[in-house]
Amino acid sequence: MSKYKLAATAAMGIESLVASEIRDLGYDCEVENGRVVFWGDERAIARTNLWLRTADRVKIIVGEFKATTFDQLFENTKSLNWADYLPEDAEFPVSGKSVKSTLFSVSDCQAIVKKAIVEKLRSNYKKVSWFEENGPLFKIEVSMLKDIATITIDTSGAGLHKRGYRTGQGEAPLKETLAASLIKLTNWTPDRPFIDPFCGSGTIPIEAAMIGQNIAPGFNREFVSESWGWISGDIWDYVRNEAEELAKYDEPLDISGFDIDHKMIEIAKSNSMEAGFGEMLNFKQMQVRDITSKKEYGVIVGNPPYGERLGDKPMVEKMYREMGQALSGLDTWSFYLITSHPDFEKYFGRQATKKRKLFNGFIRTDYYQYFGPRPPRKKE
Template sequence: MSETFFAPCPRGLEPLLAEELRACGASHVEISHGGVASEGDWAYAYRANLESRIATRLLWKVGFTRYRSEDEIHRLASAVTWARHFDTINSIRINVTAIKSPLKSLNFVTLRIKDGICDHFRAIKGGRPDVDTHNPDMRIHAFLTEDTCTLYLDTSGEPLYKRGFKRAKVEAPLKENLAAGILKLSGWQPGQTLLDPMCGSGTFLIEAAQIALDVAPGLGRSFAFEKFRHFDAELWQSIRKAALARRRDDEMLPIFGADIDPRQISNAEANLEAAGLTGKVELLVCDVLDLDAPDDHGVLVSNPPYGVRLSSGDELYEWYPKLGDALKRGFAGWNSYFLTADLEMAKRLGLKASKRTPLMNGDLDCRVFEFKVVAGSNRP
């Protein structure tokens, strides 16, 4: 039986997510602002959770109505057959987002949805699930437009960019699904040399290594759908075993990371080890301005320091031209990709961007600048 799903993702990566979902078996794929709608059976839902590198989560549509007041949303919430999907022992959390909703309080809408769910369980089971806002078993998402309300049950649980291993805590981490999307945008392919010269805690490196070794990103974690009453454990195990069987185990990959801060390299080493990738990536403590290219050609990808993160004002603007000179001097033949919220970065580098892709990094309006560095591009 076909079900309807919606997968949110970082804005700007929707077409790439649509490709992923089709590869997982989706039908009726429809791209919208901030995510992708699709249809499919539960084998597809299991596979999408396991395999998608770009989705934030996979939401299962369980209810829809037109509304003019909170009471109609409450009626929808109490009419959904929640007791067929989970039980009163499962804790819940409700998230509400809205675009142009005339209702005055989303907190009140959240309360009315919770009341509707609990009313349903009291009528069917004689009890109600507890609310847990920190670590719930079931996440219910409501999306309001000007006159419609759609209810979703989250099949993922924790966001899918949480790959299942404990990361070293660092300032301004780059989310894994955004890093995976940028790698896809760059056109990098396994076997090509990849360098992140300001690698921080190693997010680009880990994502690239998992892609190169064909490691499904969800292999190290659990999912909310495993607690659904209709969960098909046998089907899930067969999908998971198939993903495990295709994992490669190359000794060393042409993937390189560098950072001027030894503590960041230590963090990257710890994260690679936690992800089961020890010895797959070469790391070096080095200033990007002094770095030698590890190959004659390759893909350079990085999330460099910008005002919100590490530096600001004159100090940063003096640094950009030095970075541009280093690229022109040492990286002819390389394609470089930088994620930044500084929309003036290209001009300050002294390089002409061949492509500018708008992306949202959380609430930050960013660009991925593409620079194709060719021999002789150094200007006086």
């Protein structure tokens, strides 16, 4: 098998979680802004696509070089070994972006890279006419950052947050990758109770269940690189069989999702069914002020309303206050709540043990972490 320089892209603030996942899969890596870089073979491409819960995509880095002129961009792109990746019938659209670079015209950069690849493939395949591009898809991107061009091929296709279980969603659904990140940043283990008081379409509880039973998040979806001739079907069969063997379907779970909207509860139940959990997860219509539990050492992870619209703020602040009062009775529990409201702690009624900056889409938020006591060690 060949070795490829790979990059798992990630939202800002999540890179260290992605790196941890990559290392858990057995690959050394380096953390950079917005991505984690590592080396791996064809099986690594398949495994990381199947297993990464918190990354956005897995890309092959075909080349990186300085380019301040279109000639440099063309010649350096043309010098890359494109025939190692693209068959003669490949469909290869080129997208682009440019930040703080001399070559600021994205459309021109795309056109130059496309032309350079065509020129190189013509010499490889001894072809004079234009390429038909009626074969497998290879999505190429040229990214210009401070005059450094990075040219990549996307191996994922649809973003890795698309697990394949969403039958419905609310107005502002939490991305599955962010939901998994919120859970990974807690002290939850599958033997402890878990509650999402604002479950919406059920994303956080479903992601928790997948983590709890060690189910590969990409198990029930397809990836664009499955159509590439140089990654054999045997490799994909191998990694899916491996994932099946590693899943702990018998792991008991105590996971609940509550929401004030009964329609969202029905959507959450439908999504849970699609994800293969059936009625294993408990979804119920409930206001956060009514949450109580006799269980101990549980974990609450929630994405409450932020009050982004001015008229919603008083209502949201009242809800934060009520939530703080309700959860104060759960003295052995840990709470993890994400919001962009700058005065959340004031209304919630206590200061967080720890805060972490995260982005929910384009909204800068804080993840407020309240650590409860550690559960007692179980006797052997």
